[in-house]
Amino acid sequence: MLRRTLILIALLALLVVCIKPRMLQIVFTDREAAAREMNGSPDRLWPLYPRFLEGVRAHTQPGDTIAIIAPGMAWDSGYSYAYYRASYFLTGREVLPLVTPENEKLPQNFRAARYIAAFEMTVRMPAEIVWQGEGGTLLRPVWGAVSPVGRANPSGGNATILHPESQR
Amino acid sequence: MTAALIAILSMTVLGLPITLAVDRRARGPLLVGASFLYGSGAIFLILLALSVVKLRWTLPEVTLAALAVFCAASILARQPATGKAQPAARAHVFDVVTLFALTGYALYATLASLWEWDYWAIWGLKARVFLEAGGIDWRFLGSRWNTFAHTDYPLLVPLNFDFVGLLNGSWSDRWLGLLCVAWGVAAVLIVRGLAARETSPFFASLIALALASRAVSTFIGLAEGALIAFGGAAVLFVRAALRDDDDAAAWRHGALMLGFAANCKNEGLALLVAVTIAVAVVSWFRGGETSRSRRLATVTRLWPAYALAAPWLILRFTHVLPTDIAGGSPFSRLMARLPHVHEILGFLITRLHDPWFWIVILAGTLIAPAAARRPERFVFLVTAIQLLFYVAAYLATPNDLHWHVMTSWSRLPAQAALPITFVVFLMLANSLRGSQDAPHAQARPDE
Numbered sequence: 269m270l271r272r273t274l275i276l277i278a279l280l281a282l283l284v285v286c287i288k289p290r291m292l293q294i295v296f297t298d299r300e301a302a303a304r305e306m307n308g309s310p311d312r313l314w315p316l317y318p319r320f321l322e323g324v325r326a327h328t329q330p331g332d333t334i335a336i337i338a339p340g341m342a343w344d345s346g347y348s349y350a351y352y353r354a355s356y357f358l359t360g361r362e363v364l365p366l367v368t369p370e371n372e373k374l375p376q377n378f379r380a381a382r383y384i385a386a387f388e389m390t391v392r393m394p395a396e397i398v399w400q401g402e403g404g405t406l407l408r409p410v411w412g413a414v415s416p417v418g419r420a421n422p423s424g425g426n427a428t429i430l431h432p433e434s435q436r
Numbered sequence: 437m438t439a440a441l442i443a444i445l446s447m448t449v450l451g452l453p454i455t456l457a458v459d460r461r462a463r464g465p466l467l468v469g470a471s472f473l474y475g476s477g478a479i480f481l482i483l484l485a486l487s488v489v490k491l492r493w494t495l496p497e498v499t500l501a502a503l504a505v506f507c508a509a510s511i512l513a514r515q516p517a518t519g520k521a522q523p524a525a526r527a528h529v530f531d532v533v534t535l536f537a538l539t540g541y542a543l544y545a546t547l548a549s550l551w552e553w554d555y556w557a558i559w560g561l562k563a564r565v566f567l568e569a570g571g572i573d574w575r576f577l578g579s580r581w582n583t584f585a586h587t588d589y590p591l592l593v594p595l596n597f598d599f600v601g602l603l604n605g606s607w608s609d610r611w612l613g614l615l616c617v618a619w620g621v622a623a624v625l626i627v628r629g630l631a632a633r634e635t636s637p638f639f640a641s642l643i644a645l646a647l648a649s650r651a652v653s654t655f656i657g658l659a660e661g662a663l664i665a666f667g668g669a670a671v672l673f674v675r676a677a678l679r680d681d682d683d684a685a686a687w688r689h690g691a692l693m694l695g696f697a698a699n700c701k702n703e704g705l706a707l708l709v710a711v712t713i714a715v716a717v718v719s720w721f722r723g724g725e726t727s728r729s730r731r732l733a734t735v736t737r738l739w740p741a742y743a744l745a746a747p748w749l750i751l752r753f754t755h756v757l758p759t760d761i762a763g764g765s766p767f768s769r770l771m772a773r774l775p776h777v778h779e780i781l782g783f784l785i786t787r788l789h790d791p792w793f794w795i796v797i798l799a800g801t802l803i804a805p806a807a808a809r810r811p812e813r814f815v816f817l818v819t820a821i822q823l824l825f826y827v828a829a830y831l832a833t834p835n836d837l838h839w840h841v842m843t844s845w846s847r848l849p850a851q852a853a854l855p856i857t858f859v860v861f862l863m864l865a866n867s868l869r870g871s872q873d874a875p876h877a878q879a880r881p882d883e
Contacts, residue, residue, distance in 0.1 A: 271803070272868065278800040279864045285793045286646035286857060288654075291540040299547060306548035310556065330568065352584060356556040359564045359607075365581060377581075 320402035321357035330360035335381035439604035440611040447475030453509035459685035460517035466629025469622040477696040480592040492570035525632035528641035537648040545613035555657030563597035588757040592699040593659040616661040620652030623665035639865035666697035668854030695744025710821035766832035804863040
């Protein structure tokens, strides 16, 4: 009798711990609010970034190489997100990181890139501005030119100046 | 949404003759669930094969290849049914609650475009790259800048996403969550069908209800859902094969599902090894008149699993795609961390997601009568080996151990939860009602 009671309790407990109430509740919750939250969840840090990347995609061709510049330029302070997210939005292009997970700079990628996509960063370098919008600038470097021509997002709150020379 | 629904429907139709070719007796929920899983696996193999022979993916080509598979499987499925007839699954009022729970999951999985970090950095990224390239982009996978996307991971899930993309005519991640729903529903249907063979409709429906939350992954867009479905189904079919006098159809189901699980994630490959070891051990200690070496030869019945796992293993070896955990010297890392294994285990226990679930599983196992536990040693062994592999992976990881645990431990135990929940529930349910009532009791081999 005791064993049967224990078995019954275990069976009921198993049923209770297996069922996730969230899965039942969602039918009755405000799904539009939840959808808004989910849609924004990957880009909470930089809500404009996906739209910026869509713009970069629209202004580049498959096969192009694009280096990403983003605030902080440190792997765990946002650069990994910026780089991974860019890889997803810019498929068909080769997205090059400028920082390693150990935060070592990769100047060879800066030189190898046909385009520089700078988000919420001001970049001073000899470059042609291909497109500007959604918080960032798409630049085509002009290697060998003398004067800096690109000055993107001058009013950006997080704006800093990145000198490509400092990367080398 | 239409493209994702058409993809799921066409995969199910494609899988129907495959399921019947594997097991002419398949009926009801098991037939539908297995059909979707086989269809999903077949689409993966078709896209992989087209890539290997360097044929660009187009919808007409994929459709033609799928039709060829469908016709070949239909011819094979014409053979008469062999083996014992299986009891059909009868519906129960609790199935409505299961349906309700799965509807809730479907609403969650399709709330928005897929949002998980690992989706857009690994699974979705590869799918999107391949769809644009019209096949597997080996240059992308070989690039040193893309190792973050775990380029060695098997490709069943990304190639299934690509099938939706081909039907859609372009990339869209808005409704890809429906595939995760389909994998989960397929797993629940298989569980429902298998449970109906061993217990009453009431308990079979309760098992399905309990597993409606455990057979689905809340990590939408990752390969977890597919792995849980293929891996869980594989273990349950092999269990059925071992219990039901080496039922040939159950062996075929088990081996094929296991092979597809190995094409979902590296943990699926680990599961293949775990099942092989467990089958060998259980067969070795099994009673009977045949010699132990002949009983040990039972593991050869898993050969289709290895045949399905081989192509991707060969491809990733020939394209030198690195596995992070095998980088450097994993053995020396493992040895270096071994003295701290108690601390690591303690950390894993404190970080265990859903601890009450595992406590109840443990309690249920101990409370169940020994006679009910003994036939389930295969599933217990597989689960134990899987958990051991996870711990070994943490010991050998080249990453920071805490970071690795924090970013993966919430997902891993869920991969092993489906079969163990199934057997513990069944043990308790059948003990409660008296095992002599179980419709399948007479078919069990003497232990």
